[in-house]
Amino acid sequence: MSRKPADTAKWTVLNAVVVAYALVPVLWIVSLSFKTSAGLSDGRFIPAEWTLANYAAIFQTGEFLRALANSIGIALIATTIAVVLGAMAAYAIARLDFPGKRALVGVSLLIAMFPQVSLVSPLFEVERTLGLFDTWPGLVLPYTTFSLPLAIYTLSAFFREIPWQLEEAATMDGATPGQAFRKVIAPLAAPGVFTTAILVFIFCWNDFLFAISLTSTEASRTVPVALQFFTGDSQFEDPTGTIAAAAVVITVPIVLFVLLFQRRIVSGLTSGAVKE
Amino acid sequence: MSAVDEAKRAERRLGWALCAPAALVMLAVTGWPILHAVWLSFQRYDLKYPDQREFVGLENYLTVLSNQYWWTAFGTTLLIVATQLVIEFVLGMALALIMHRAVIGRGLVRTASLIPYGIVTVVAAFSWRYAWTPDTGYLANLFAADGAPLTERGSALAIIVLAEVWKTTPFMALLLMTGLALVSEDLLEAAQIDGASRWQRFTKVMLPVMKPAILVAVLFRTLDAFRVFDNIVVLTDGAQDTSSVSVLAYNNLIKGLNLGIGSTMSVLIFLAVALIAFLFVKLFGAAAPGADEDGGRR
Numbered sequence: 234m235s236r237k238p239a240d241t242a243k244w245t246v247l248n249a250v251v252v253a254y255a256l257v258p259v260l261w262i263v264s265l266s267f268k269t270s271a272g273l274s275d276g277r278f279i280p281a282e283w284t285l286a287n288y289a290a291i292f293q294t295g296e297f298l299r300a301l302a303n304s305i306g307i308a309l310i311a312t313t314i315a316v317v318l319g320a321m322a323a324y325a326i327a328r329l330d331f332p333g334k335r336a337l338v339g340v341s342l343l344i345a346m347f348p349q350v351s352l353v354s355p356l357f358e359v360e361r362t363l364g365l366f367d368t369w370p371g372l373v374l375p376y377t378t379f380s381l382p383l384a385i386y387t388l389s390a391f392f393r394e395i396p397w398q399l400e401e402a403a404t405m406d407g408a409t410p411g412q413a414f415r416k417v418i419a420p421l422a423a424p425g426v427f428t429t430a431i432l433v434f435i436f437c438w439n440d441f442l443f444a445i446s447l448t449s450t451e452a453s454r455t456v457p458v459a460l461q462f463f464t465g466d467s468q469f470e471d472p473t474g475t476i477a478a479a480a481v482v483i484t485v486p487i488v489l490f491v492l493l494f495q496r497r498i499v500s501g502l503t504s505g506a507v508k509e
Numbered sequence: 510m511s512a513v514d515e516a517k518r519a520e521r522r523l524g525w526a527l528c529a530p531a532a533l534v535m536l537a538v539t540g541w542p543i544l545h546a547v548w549l550s551f552q553r554y555d556l557k558y559p560d561q562r563e564f565v566g567l568e569n570y571l572t573v574l575s576n577q578y579w580w581t582a583f584g585t586t587l588l589i590v591a592t593q594l595v596i597e598f599v600l601g602m603a604l605a606l607i608m609h610r611a612v613i614g615r616g617l618v619r620t621a622s623l624i625p626y627g628i629v630t631v632v633a634a635f636s637w638r639y640a641w642t643p644d645t646g647y648l649a650n651l652f653a654a655d656g657a658p659l660t661e662r663g664s665a666l667a668i669i670v671l672a673e674v675w676k677t678t679p680f681m682a683l684l685l686m687t688g689l690a691l692v693s694e695d696l697l698e699a700a701q702i703d704g705a706s707r708w709q710r711f712t713k714v715m716l717p718v719m720k721p722a723i724l725v726a727v728l729f730r731t732l733d734a735f736r737v738f739d740n741i742v743v744l745t746d747g748a749q750d751t752s753s754v755s756v757l758a759y760n761n762l763i764k765g766l767n768l769g770i771g772s773t774m775s776v777l778i779f780l781a782v783a784l785i786a787f788l789f790v791k792l793f794g795a796a797a798p799g800a801d802e803d804g805g806r807r
Contacts (some may be wrong), residue, residue: 244613251607255621258636258675259628261647265639274644322531330517331524337532344535346732350755351779354762354771355549357543378538381531439629441739442755446763451618457631461743473639480632487627495620502626502680503687 239401259484265477273473297479299451300459304483307369308437309454311376316430318377319384320422324376327392339381349379349468353446367449375443380433387432390504391425428501431490439500456483543779549772556766569773579774582757583752583781585666589753590734592670593677597730600674601681608682609689622679630676634743637672662749669751672740677733681726688722689715728789732782754778 262276266287268280275281291297326334356375359368365371395418403413444458454462460479463472491498510761553565608618625633640646641658649656658664692715697716716723745751747760758778762771764799 241613244611247607248611248614248618251604253620254675255624255679258633258640259624261640262632262636265645276644276647276649277649280661317532318531321527325524325527329524329527330519331521333528334524337528338531340535343786344539346729346782347539348732348736348755348778348782350736350738350758351546351775351782352539352542353759354768355545355773356538357771358549358764358768359542359545374534374538378535381535385531397670435627441629441631441742442736442759445742446759457629457739460631460635468620473645476635480629483629487573487629488624490645491620491623491627495616495623497681498623498627499619 259488262477262480262484266481268474268477270471270474273471280502287474290475290480291479291482296451296459296463297456297482300454300456301368301482303451303453304455304457305363305439307376307453310369311373311380311437312430312434314373314408315377315380315384315433316388316426319381319429319433320388320426321390322381323385323388328397331397338385341385344379345382345386347379349375349442353442356443357446366447367453369453371447372440372443372453372455375447376437376440380436383436384429384433387429387501387504388425390500391428392422395421396427424497425501428494428497431494431498432501435487435490438483513802543776546772546775546779549768550776552769554767554769554772556737556768565769569769570777573770573773573777578752578757579754582752582754585751586735587735587757589666589670589673589737590731593673593734594727594730596670596674597678597681598727600678601685601726604678604682605685605689608686609658622682624679625676626679630739631743632769633676634672634740637668637675637740637743641668659745660749662751665745665749665751669737669740669744671736673734676740681730684722684726684729685719688719688726692718724789724793728786731785731789734787735778735782754781791804 259486264275264278264280267283267285268275269282269284269286272281286506322337325331326338352375360366360371365374397418399417399421400410400413403417404410408416441453441457444455445461448454448458451459456479463476463479550569551564551566552562554562554570606620608615608622611618638659640648643649643655643657649658652664653660656664658668696714696718697710700714705713730770736755737753738759741747741751741753741756742759747756752760754774755778758771758774761767761774
């Protein structure tokens with residue numbers, strides 16, 4: 234198929250519009266993070282003068298590093314638990330026949346739609362009583378719960394695609410069931426598990442509501458919440474530049490995930506949300 | 510007992526064993542707390558005056574439901590949901606068509622459109638906040654010189670909707686794109702030969718075929734939009750009557766430490782969401798997610 238120049242031009246314009254739409258707010262916060270404190274109020278989209286001072290400032294304070302460690306730790310733990318529990322359930326849903334399967338699928342769908350704010354007051358009370366308030370487990374629990382539906386849907390969609398006859402074929406050829414699983418099925422399932430882990434991680438990384446309601450100190454405050462509490466070095470200093478720098482730091486991993494695993498993320502999102 | 514039965518029972522046991530941990534976590538962290546919220550909502554329970562805790566029946570519900578702040582927040586939430594959905598559907602459809610039809614730069618467009626989905630909502634909200642802040646922002650003087658759009662209700666709400674739309678349109682577009690994949694080219698060509706215009710092909714051929722995907726997308730987005738929280742807290746912190754129900758419930762609980770009223774709002778929000786979901790399933794029946802025959806079967 235030969236492309237007409239008009240077509241090329243049309244697509245170039247459309248692509249440019251979409252890319253600009255997606256990137257302008259991101260570039261703006263990046264630009265703010267490189268502005269000098271004098272340049273912050275010039276209202277220009279591109280800094281007149283570039284500086285790394287804002288980045289130096291956030292990495293010098295314990296506050297940001299602590300929040301970053303909390304974000305990474307809590308999101309990784311919640312992702313691991315959700316993917317392991319989700320994979321077990323998804324395997325059962327994709328492969329086994331047992332009563333109650335539909336009920337489980339229904340319940341996880343309900344949880345995906347659950348208004349999370351409805352849990353904030355009971356969890357606040359329960360976690361205070363149990364001593365989980367303002368701790369890592371206090372956030373890991375709700376994150377795991379709300380990412381389980383996503384994990385179960387996405388993984389069972391992936392698992393359904395795996396040609397499980399290969400496993401039988403391997404055992405016929407003399408492999409033990411363990412070997413068959415490790416050598417044949419696990420490599421086939423790995424991309425799906427990995428994709429799910431990225432989606433769940435993004436979900437946990439993003440949370441604000443639970444993080445702001447169920448934490449009260451630096452002990453477990455995550456970066457999205459810490460940004461709200463940032464102040465400048467002195468009362469008279471505007472924290473805009475440091476907030477922007479911190480915002481960029483937590484955006485970088487997500488942008489990298491998206492750039493590296495774009496295709497998988499799309500298939501994971503769509504297969505999880507709409508069953509085909 | 511035959512070996513077949515034994516195998517079947519073993520399969521059931523394995524199925525239950527594998528699903529149990531996930532099911533238990535989900536029930537323990539959502540099912541039980543929501544019941545606890547109902548119980549708390551029947552009590553006067555303010556952490557500032559813990560000794561005054563007592564059972565008051567429906568009094569909290571009367572307090573909340575006769576309070577103008579609640580209804581303002583409820584109205585604001587519905588306004589945000591409705592405006593957001595309309596804009597997002599139109600933009601999402603356009604984006605889905607572009608991604609579906611793109612011959613050049615398909616990967617680029619898909620990658621770019623995933624970025625808003627992945628960005629931390631709070632980060633995006635800060636970006637918008639600074640963009641509309643006088644002096645700092647490149648957009649502040651867009652409509653009026655010396656304007657401070659975030660300090661007026663109308664423009665602040667518009668910015669909240671804009672921030673939400675920016676963030677979630679790509680997700681809408683992805684869901685709609687799976688629907689577009691169901692539309693057969695033959696059908697479109699046949700319609701074209703029969704003289705259907707571009708618009709007729711879109712409304713008479715594509716939309717009906719895409720209906721299930723559209724309903725799933727709209728239901729998910731409605732419920733999600735109803736929970737709007739992050740953007741409002743960062744952009745206005747609920748000033749000038751821009752609180753959503755989530756922001757109001759959060760403020761009563763965490764800032765006011767009033768567990769009784771906070772829980773009452775939690776229960777009311779839960780009921781509102783349940784009602785929305787119920788209406789969708791009732792009105793659109795089989796098209797609702799999970800209601801399809803294949804739901805979870807092998």
